[in-house]
């Protein structure tokens with residue numbers, strides 16, 4: 686191969702690599718930027734204290750997320766409204782003695798304060814092995830809550 690061609694080829698390969706490196710770092714920066722947008726949180730007014738106290742449960746929509754508000758033992762909890770197992774509604778879920786919210790469909794249980802999964806799809810027992818493998822165990826999303834002048838505020842990304 687001609688020396689000039691070899692030299693040009695080497696230059697092109699180096700430039701291509703530099704371009705790729707630049708692209709890679711830009712992509713990382715974009716992801717970091719996106720990431721910083723994802724974790725940016727803001728407070729949203731979602732309901733009034735008296736309304737939730739009278740209803741006990743209320744599903745609200747904030748930033749395209751459906752959130753289940755729960756009034757339980759004089760506390761307000763805000764959790765994702767759908768069970769992480771098969772995305773079925775948790776509005777009628779029971780809360781057990783361990784302060785876990787238990788899905789009415791296959792009895793997955795989640796810590797009401799942290800959202801940690803405590804039990805994954807154990808019911809019905811004959812199908813739990815199959816149903817439990819339909820999706821991997823996932824925690825329930827929990828949203829911070831505060832009250833401002835009887836207005837319930839939820840912090841959402």
Ligand code: FES
Nearest residue numbers: 768770788791793
């Ligand atoms: S949908 Fe909740 S445990 Fe299956």
